Amino acid sequence: MAELVQEHGAQHGSTGISNIKLGMWLFLGSECLLFGGLISTYMLYRGRVGEGPTPMQVFDIPFTSVSSFVLLMSSLTMVLAVSAAAKADDRSTVLWLTVTALLGATFVGGQVYEFTAFYNEGLGFSTSLFASSFYVLTGFHGVHVTVGIIMLFALVAMVRRNRIPGSKSETVEMIGLYWHFVDIVWIVIFTLIYLIPV
């Protein structure tokens, strides 16, 4: 079976890391540059408010802090899911994956609320360079969280129906890597956008 071991996902190759996990690490490396570009754009333009509202006029820092806390807690539940998957405990895996997805959905819901509130306060997408770069950066992050939620629910369905061949914990761990990455990016974005005054 040596060839099989070399050719497919869950087994460990020359690096000692499985193909799917190594692939995810590489993809996340690439994502760093994506967010790097978006964050640079925001940092360049955050002071250029034109006629529109300034960041400090629209930001509701306590609200965003709470939703950030919710997102960070989802990383904790993700760890619990990975740990349950490693113990082949399908019931706990499904439970924690679902909780993680719901916490993520809460965060996205908070973002939708926040965008709506900002819009009502006069910060449209094309109001100013600050507005455009803010919406693009946080919007891209929101899309990443949403994709993560879809992946988590898909994973729940697959675990429940026993549709993941090979090592289940490996797949759960790989999605976990993505989820933690998205959380870490949010810490950077939250600090740069909300906490550092312009």
Next chain:
Amino acid sequence: MAIIERPSAPATVPAIPSASLGALKRPVTTQHGWRSWLFTVDHKKLGIMYGATALFFFVVGGLEAVLIRLQLALPDGRVLNADLYNQMFTMHATTMVFLFVMPMVSAFANYFIPLQVGARDVAFPRINAFGFWAFLFGGIFLNLAWFLGGAADGGWFMYAPNSGPVFSPSHGVDFWALGLQITGIASLTGAVNLIVTVLNMRAPGMSLMKMPVFTWMATVVQFLLLFAMPVITVALFLLMFQRNFGATFFDVAAGADPLLWQHLFWIFGHPEVYILILPSFGIISEVLPVFSRKPLFGYPFVVFSGAAIGFVGWGVWAHHMFASGLGPVSVAVFSVATMAIAVPTGVKVVNWTMTLWGGKLQFTVAMKFAIALIVLFTVGGLSGVTHAVAPSDTQQTDTYYIVAHFHYVLFGGAIFGIFSGMYYWWPKMFGKLLSERIGNWNFWLMAIGMNLTFGPMHILGLQGQPRRMYIWTEARAGEGFFNLAFWNLVASIGSIILAVGVLFFFINVLVTARRGAQAPLDPWDARSLEWMTSNPPKEHNFDSIPTVGHLDEFFHRKYAEDHQSGEIRKVQGAEEILAEMERNKDAHIHMPSPSYWPIVLALGLPVIAFGLIYSIPVAIVGGLIVVLGCFGWAIEPSTARDEDVDPPAAPSTEVVRHG
């Protein structure tokens, strides 16, 4: 979801999910005809498809170039009007860079990396197939703009304000931005896939420093792609939001900074030039030793200088922007870094020359292209160093001198390397040797045509002829040696010769396909692992996975040193080695089954892009196709079941299909 490649279970754990869910049946490879190509996940077939598509776009880009030269051949040219001329040079560059050289590199990398590292396929075969289809659909999408109101016309680096609606009112730039976004997705997935393949799936005994140089260089390129593509992705998204959704990221009147685009573009764009050239460096590092009958001189230096180029390549982007007023400190820093990157490149040139030195040279067409690369790339490299000197660069910016420079490195470098690889590997891919006689016409006409076309551009540029001007007049052409009329005509005649040279390649392919004889197993007495299999290779590449003990493993199996006389003698041929591998062949070889989903998923992308330009509901339909594709992909059975076989498989298949 695309990142999940379903792992297949070891034989002890039965793979459960093969219940035939209607459309979710997985096809089997015993299919013939078009379906065996459309749904394939075989890295070799995908490599050939990449190559064929890339060559098609090479012809498209070449015809665009010939039209440009016809327009400029004589004063007051009437072949193209100004608007069409702008579209022509923009699409010429875009096509050659993104739709010819990059996918051609993908073709070689896809085909030969698994063979050179002794693997049976890439790490994620379905993602590999998705990458090809995304590239194909992205390329078609880019060119559709020609028929829908005009192609992109802002130059290939699409500076603001040329990219804005005022100067580019057609949808050309929208097609350009979204099309490149799609081909970018293809490059990114390809990069992840090939890096994992190289890092995780090498044959036993093949340490990193025993890998063939082509694999090394192609791997460095995949890392460059991995980190460069997201940057252009950001830039293209910002451009899209500006053009389609009212943002003002690059609109100076709204207080934006035009340098933002330039930085984002060139942070991608400079690594991109190494993405284009490094694989060709790898190819000739395979070709030169074989036809010099010598090992590559200083293998570690070639490898590390390639990696060094990969690193330093990230620190030189602003030399494209010396004329934009960056300030003296930035200019000085990037100037020095640019000079520094000439050093590892120079190291390679020395290594190749030393490989030739004292060798028993065989001047095959592949070898001629490789040697021409060394010469022409050195010429282009030297004019490149003159750009590192900022004051001199300020003089040369946006003149034909720049055009001359990058055509020497990209045509004389990247494309000559690709042609060298074509002649060298053709028998491996198709089992037939390309004709050397027609190949010589191909080579000499291309070499002469290329120098006649791009050589005079140095003179034109230093005399101040700006790039991208669509017309010139006799009255201002100057006199004597520097007469612009004369050199423009020479360049245009050169481009025709060049085109005829390329035509000979296609004639060669046709003649070889019709009348070429079966190539011997080891036609060049080659050195690396990809030759340790039949021509063309079997679907599973190797009957038994070789254990590697040396760099140039194949050579070391064929030749041994006589201890008494110290002579190197041939002890066995490729036939014996292959026969031995067949005797020890692996009992059960599991190859991935084909899949319907990569092409479905890829098809959703241009639909989304269409929708973003014309109507949002169409984009939603595209999004649904993508989501459907992802789920179909994720839950499709890991293997084709016997009852899924359509048409019924031959009763005894030697190779077991398995997810």
